[in-house]
Amino acid sequence: MKILVLISNVPDTTTKIRFTGDNKAFDTSGVQWIINPWDELALTRALEIKEAGGVESITVANVGTAATEPTLRKALAVGADDAIRIDAEPKDAFYVASQLAQIAKDYDLIMSGIESSDYNGAGVGGMLAAMLDIHSVSAVSGVSLENGAFTVQRDIDGGNQKVSVSAPLLVVVQKGIAKDPRIPAMRGIMMARKKPLNVIPAAAVEARTEFLGYEMPEAKAACKMVDEDNAKELIRLLHEEAKVL
Amino acid sequence: MxxxxxxxxxxxxxxxxxxxxxxxxxxxxxxxxxxxxxxxxxxxxxxxxxxxxxxxxxxxxxxxxxxxxxxxxxxxxxxxxxxxxxxxxxxxxxxxxxxxxxxxxxxxxxxxxxxxxxxxxxxxxxxxxxxxxxxxxxxxxxxxxxxxxxxxxxxxxxxxxxxxxxxxxxxxxxxxxxxxxxFTTKVNETNKITGKILLSDAEIVVSGGRGMKGPENWAGLEEMGDLLGAGMACSRPVSDDGWRPKEEHVGQTGKIIAPNLYFAFGISGAIQHVAGVSSSKFIVAVNKDPEAPIFEFADYGIVGDVFKVIPQFIEGIKEIKS
Structure with missing residues (x-):
């Protein structure tokens, strides 16, 4: 069995968000790049499934320019076997899914994070599954391989379900899929340098959406402070001033 | 069309x-x-x-x-x-x-x-x-x-x-x-959370962080939640340490919510937490640290001990409800 984990290269979650060029583009100066947190959890779970046996290899794939290679190397350092980078600047979810569809055909399990922490698109996984005409399960917080079929735990509104689906399958995963991401050890980092990272040219695809510009949220009014010994006053303000109680 | x-x-x-x-x-x-x-x-x-x-x-x-x-x-x-x-x-x-x-x-x-x-x-x-x-x-x-x-x-x-x-x-x-x-998805088991307000539906959310000091101290928050018909939430360290179920984690990698009113008790307001709650109409913060970043995002705040404030809130809520 072969597993493919889709990796998005995103700004560190503590990044101060700024825009340049009349708010037309994200300002990448000084930004630290990381594996998208949900993709990192997907990879962690993939490694656990492999350790339990029956998995031949884990491939990680990313659509991005050469600048994203350190992120793929980190995925190799924690234990992925090989990496694929499709050489393109990602434009929108459809564009990215179309690029990935070139390389994603021969896997039994494809794992994708629920969304990327930058553009929060939540679209690539489902689109890729539809392009490959395979089944998908979304909002997944558990996946395991049992007797050749996948047992998947997913969130539904107001609860959760255990479902089974046969391969090939794409799961869109969220928190809970694995506990903590793994930190690469020195040995892993050394080995990662020798693992294959294949670069594939982009397919000619038109994006279907265009980001026209960005805005920052309006500055908030100062917080109204109430004394600790007079806390009931705050409840009165919520009731009479804010009118939310 | x-x-x-x-x-x-x-x-x-x-x-x-x-x-x-x-x-x-x-x-x-x-x-x-x-x-x-x-x-x-x-x-x-x-x-x-x-x-x-x-x-x-x-x-x-x-x-x-x-x-x-x-x-x-x-x-x-x-x-x-x-x-x-x-x-x-x-x-x-x-x-x-x-x-x-x-x-x-x-x-x-x-x-x-x-x-x-x-x-x-x-x-x-x-x-x-x-x-x-x-x-x-x-x-x-x-x-x-x-x-x-x-x-x-x-x-x-x-x-x-x-x-x-x-x-x-x-x-x-x-x-x-x-x-x-x-149709190839086969459902083997369904667990519905009953008797609780769903976080995604809740108009009011009561949330606690590390400043609550331990899972045994949630009774006051739960009482507030019951009085207000509120959903219960928590910060990431609280769910990671198993003080509260992971379904309650709100923030960048947890649930993103937009209630009318969000109460943050003992939550410092790390950028990842605020990301999950910043669409709330009103945010109330109670924290002992006056420098806690949560106060930059809150509409109403109290610098003080959560354990002194919670009973007063409960009393105040009971008064306006009666």
């Missing part, structure tokens, strides 16, 4: 979210000079389906087919695509929740459509079709144009007011003709 809205139901009933979606669809249809068709899948009584007319839905396609109960992503997306085709819909709207996020991306591939997820508020314009959404996990807004003929949107809850706009509604039975072989 119409606007099609997928209105999911919860055990045969619609919720505020369904009417919000209908109001949003109806506002778009008005600007485009078209009508609204709702698609309902599952057993919903005619009276309940008709209630959508109050929010501007002209027609309801009613699919009653038990096979869809498995929420097979492929089968449901294909069924929605069939409804879009039969109506000639140009704009398709789903909720930005578990179901919407599962079906919408698949749907765009079927329909050659462009997708924007997590849309907030009314469109900026319908010609060209431009919508707004939050990006960088609530830290900024983006304006995005969809360039395809058919557009698919998932709509963020609590970002559009429910507007009453009574129209006549016709209900039509609809059979999307999905073959048995398309």
């Amino acid at each position: 119409s606007v099609l809205v997928y209105t999911e139901n919860w055990e045969g009933k619609f919720k505020k979210l369904s009417y919000e979606l209908a109001s949003f669809a109806s506002a778009i249809a008005k600007e485009m000079g078209s009508t609204v068709t709702a698609l309902s899948i599952g057993h919903v009584a005619d009276d309940e389906l008709k209630s959508l007319g109050k929010y501007g839905v002209n027609k309801v396609l009613n699919v009653q087919d038990n096979r869809f109960e498995s929420l097979d992503n492929k089968a449901v997306a294909d069924a929605i695509a069939k409804a879009v085709a039969s109506e000639g819909a140009k704009v398709v709207i789903l909720a930005h929740n578990n179901e919407g996020k599962a079906f919408a991306p698949r749907l765009t591939v079927k329909l050659n459509a462009g997708l924007v997820t997590g849309v907030i508020g009314a469109p900026v314009s319908v010609e060209p079709f431009v919508v707004k959404k939050k990006v960088f996990t609530q830290k900024a807004f983006a304006k995005i144009q969809i360039k395809t003929d058919v557009k698919v949107l998932t709509f963020a809850q609590n970002s559009f007011d429910v507007v009453e706009n009574q129209v006549d509604t016709v209900i039509e039975a609809f059979d999307p003709q999905i073959g048995d072989d398309e």
